[in-house]
Amino acid sequence: MGSTAEEIVFYTNPMSRGRIVRWMLEELGQPYRTEVLEFGKSMKAPEFLAINPMGKVPTIVHRGVVVTEAAAICAYLADAFPVAGLAPALDDPxxxxxxxxxxxxxxxxxxxxxxxxxxxxxxxxxxxxxxxxxxxxxxxxxxxxxxxxxxxxxxxxxxxxxxxxxxxxxxxxxxxxxxxxxxxxxxxxxxxxxxxxxxxxxxxxxxxxxxx
Structure with missing residues (x-):
């Protein structure tokens, strides 16, 4: 489950809230790598629990940072890639x-x-x-x-x-x-x-x- 620092690694399952983050990633227009996890199996494996102790998806890793919770991931990605225009700037009303x-x-x-x-x-x-x-x-x-x-x-x-x-x-x-x-x-x-x-x-x- 290793990755380069700039790569977005996306842990998900197609029958989960990971669908929200998939949509966000497609709106973003940046390359990303998908890791599909199984409920109760690879999602609860020690390797993934070391990334997200909750053993849940969606989860992303980017620049060495782990981000969980779909809303937080959407907000993080919008700010991390401002060129996509998916979040108002801090000084925007x-x-x-x-x-x-x-x-x-x-x-x-x-x-x-x-x-x-x-x-x-x-x-x-x-x-x-x-x-x-x-x-x-x-x-x-x-x-x-x-x-x-x-x-x-x-x-x-x-x-x-x-x-x-x-x-x-x-x-x-x-x-x-x-x-x-x-x-x-x-x-x-x-x-x-x-x-x-x-x-x-x-x-x-x-x-x-x-x-x-």
């Missing part, structure tokens, strides 16, 4: 909105969807104690973000926030973990039309073993 939606999807959206999927949503009177408030509050806020995408979260500028937030919306539509809303459908259509999304999906789909 859009930086605040970029970080807001990126972390909103990584925090409240992910937490609320997971809680609902496992029947662990708290009673309404406890909503104030949670980062996402209620599932309905999270969904309405996400809908406002998608409805305001014109065509992207930062207006005319596509960013890593669209990759991460967009992935949550696309998965929510696919797995029915989000309610059907016109804003989600329109935003999803725009995302699926991106050549980088199409390339990433084709690459990952080709790695999924046939179930025939």
């Amino acid at each position: 859009l930086r605040g909105s970029y970080l807001r939606w990126l972390f909103f999807a990584a925090g409240p959206v992910e937490a609320a969807i997971s809680a609902k999927a496992f029947g662990a949503l708290p009673p309404p009177e406890k909503a104030g104690s949670l980062g996402y408030g209620s599932f309905e509050q999270m969904t309405d806020t996400l809908e406002q973000a998608a409805a305001g995408a014109s065509p992207w979260l930062l207006g005319e500028r596509f960013s890593a926030a669209d990759v991460y937030v967009g992935s949550q919306v696309l998965w929510g539509q696919m797995f029915k973990t989000l309610p059907e809303r016109d804003a989600f459908s329109c935003y999803g259509e725009q995302l699926r039309a991106r050549p980088a999304w199409q390339r990433a999906a084709a690459l990952d789909d080709a790695l999924i073993p046939s179930r025939a």
Whole structure:
């Protein structure tokens, strides 16, 4: 699992959140090497646990730095390769909105969807104690973000926030973990039309073993 310092090594599984990072890498336009790991096998092997003790994907290694967590990887890559234009500069007023939606999807959206999927949503009177408030509050806020995408979260500028937030919306539509809303459908259509999304999906789909 060795690599040169400048090489992006991408550890993933095509049936994981690694699909988010694959899309980000295709938007980036930089060469990268893919290492496909198996759940419960190579993902939990000592060699990989030395890289990511969680034994989970996605994980990247670049310039000797290990980055885990899909949202963090997207943010890291956008800043590491500014020529791709996938993140506003530190002095750009859009930086605040970029970080807001990126972390909103990584925090409240992910937490609320997971809680609902496992029947662990708290009673309404406890909503104030949670980062996402209620599932309905999270969904309405996400809908406002998608409805305001014109065509992207930062207006005319596509960013890593669209990759991460967009992935949550696309998965929510696919797995029915989000309610059907016109804003989600329109935003999803725009995302699926991106050549980088199409390339990433084709690459990952080709790695999924046939179930025939």
